Amino acid sequence: MKILIVGGGGREHALAWKCAQSPRVLQVFVAPGNAGTALEPKVRNVDIPADAIDALLEFASREAIDLTIVGPEGPLVAGIADRFAAAGCACFGPSRAAARLEGSKSFTKAFLQRHRIPTAGFAAFDRQSFDPAYIRAQRLPVVVKADGLAAGKGVVICDTHEAAIRAAEAMLGGSLGSAGHRIVVEEFLSGEEVSFIVIAADQTALPLATSQDHKRRDDGDRGPNTGGMGAYSPAPLVTPALHARIMRTVIEPTLRGLRADGNPYLGFLYAGLMIAGDGTPNVLEFNCRFGDPEAQPILPRLQSDLVDLCEAALGGTLARADVRWDPRAALGVVMAAGGYPGAYAQGDIIGGLDAAARLPGKVFHAGTRREGDSVVTAGGRVLCAVGLGDGVAAAQAQAYDLVHAIHFNLVQYRRDIGCRAIERGEQRVAADGQDGARNHPPHAPELS
Ligand code: AMP
Numbered sequence: 001m002k003i004l005i006v007g008g009g010g011r012e013h014a015l016a017w018k019c020a021q022s023p024r025v026l027q028v029f030v031a032p033g034n035a036g037t038a039l040e041p042k043v044r045n046v047d048i049p050a051d052a053i054d055a056l057l058e059f060a061s062r063e064a065i066d067l068t069i070v071g072p073e074g075p076l077v078a079g080i081a082d083r084f085a086a087a088g089c090a091c092f093g094p095s096r097a098a099a100r101l102e103g104s105k106s107f108t109k110a111f112l113q114r115h116r117i118p119t120a121g122f123a124a125f126d127r128q129s130f131d132p133a134y135i136r137a138q139r140l141p142v143v144v145k146a147d148g149l150a151a152g153k154g155v156v157i158c159d160t161h162e163a164a165i166r167a168a169e170a171m172l173g174g175s176l177g178s179a180g181h182r183i184v185v186e187e188f189l190s191g192e193e194v195s196f197i198v199i200a201a202d203q204t205a206l207p208l209a210t211s212q213d214h215k216r217r218d219d220g221d222r223g224p225n226t227g228g229m230g231a232y233s234p235a236p237l238v239t240p241a242l243h244a245r246i247m248r249t250v251i252e253p254t255l256r257g258l259r260a261d262g263n264p265y266l267g268f269l270y271a272g273l274m275i276a277g278d279g280t281p282n283v284l285e286f287n288c289r290f291g292d293p294e295a296q297p298i299l300p301r302l303q304s305d306l307v308d309l310c311e312a313a314l315g316g317t318l319a320r321a322d323v324r325w326d327p328r329a330a331l332g333v334v335m336a337a338g339g340y341p342g343a344y345a346q347g348d349i350i351g352g353l354d355a356a357a358r359l360p361g362k363v364f365h366a367g368t369r370r371e372g373d374s375v376v377t378a379g380g381r382v383l384c385a386v387g388l389g390d391g392v393a394a395a396q397a398q399a400y401d402l403v404h405a406i407h408f409n410l411v412q413y414r415r416d417i418g419c420r421a422i423e424r425g426e427q428r429v430a431a432d433g434q435d436g437a438r439n440h441p442p443h444a445p446e447l448s
Contacts, residue, residue: 022308029044066090077099102288126183150180212232309321
């Protein structure tokens with residue numbers, strides 16, 4: 001088989017690496033890929049940007065690609081899956097209509113409300129309808145969100161009403177381009193965040209291993225929000241009881257609602273959840289793709305063939321799929337360029353990759369490119385070093401051994417990835433095999 005992975009970040013490196021392990025796969029192409037994907041056995045980069053749908057389709061047809069897996073949300077929200085389907089090319093990812101779950105926050109909030117799926121209270125505004133009095137009437141802190149895709153910059157948590165009104169006016173005034181022409185003002189939820197990711201095919205959901213990421217840049221969950229500074233799997237917070245509750249109150253009604261609305265879902269579906277003190281899983285957001293950096297620790301734990309699972313989803317046999325997980329924990333530490341998530345330098349030489357390659361664990365590349373004989377930085381999030389171990393603490397130690405072997409100018413990374421899981425005494429969880437998703441069967445609820 002020939003596989004095409006669309007994208008060039010750490011998630012796509014992990015997807016390409018995993019697909020290349022399938023004995024059925026002859027060649028994996030990554031468009032555009034990065035310096036790490038270029039070095040993987042059976043993997044080749046193709047110089048096509050992830051959002052160039054026409055060129056990707058032309059390449060897939062010419063190369064007779066058997067399966068395309070789309071990494072980032074941009075091309076999915078722009079309708080890549082519809083275009084490939086219309087051309088008879090197998091493409092794993094939701095349609096443009098289903099991808100609106102990520103592409104429009106006001107659409108998603110209305111969807112959640114209509115289908116009685118737990119989420120924060122909200123109101124949506126555009127420039128004409130915006131009413132500062134609504135914000136002044138809210139309890140603090142209050143959350144202001146741009147409606148559209150804003151590359152992680154579209155959410156502001158405000159401690160004062162004035163700050164919230166300023167944030168709303170800036171977005172509506174065009175500070176985030178068209179993404180902010182509509183906004184959602186949302187109640188602040190406290191609790192702990194969990195990423196819950198499934199492979200979905202209409203009414204069937206195959207939950208992947210549980211995970212938690214760290215969104216803030218600095219140790220102790222401080223500093224600005226980022227695309228993610230690290231993640232680990234399993235998430236001890238997600239007990240079997242919570243796992244069942246998330247499936248019943250979030251995933252199943254979401255898939256039923258999408259079907260009822262005429263937009264059945266196919267692909268990775270990622271629910272970003274805030275678990276309240278009373279255990280209620282509130283939906284913060286949906287992503288219409290695998291998480292980044294969650295994919296980097298989750299995929300090394302997947303013992304089943306990812307290509308088989310994607311094909312089962314496309315072929316309507318996901319409910320019979322067999323999925324096996326490595327019982328060990330995995331933990332990924334993101335190494336970012338100095339200044340990220342603000343402005344950062346590019347083109348700095350990355351040293352120590354060969355030494356790291358001789359250590360246990362795996363370094364996935366994100367913002368890297370080859371320059372002559374060197375690998376240099378080419379993005380905000382540069383690498384994700386993943387360790388595996390009997391428990392999160394052991395996985396963490398292996399991941400940081402990799403991190404310490406690698407260096408580049410002004411590198412920044414958190415030193416406490418996995419701290420909450422370790423505090424929770426995760427060894428017990430791993431030993432008991434309580435990872436809710438471990439060898440969990442696919443779930444095919446009856447249509448109501
Ligand atoms: P989103 O893109 O909607 O997931 O928001 C990005 C991040 O902002 C989330 O991962 C949360 O950490 C935080 N966030 C978003 N909405 C809320 C909320 N209603 N209450 C508390 N934190 C939130």
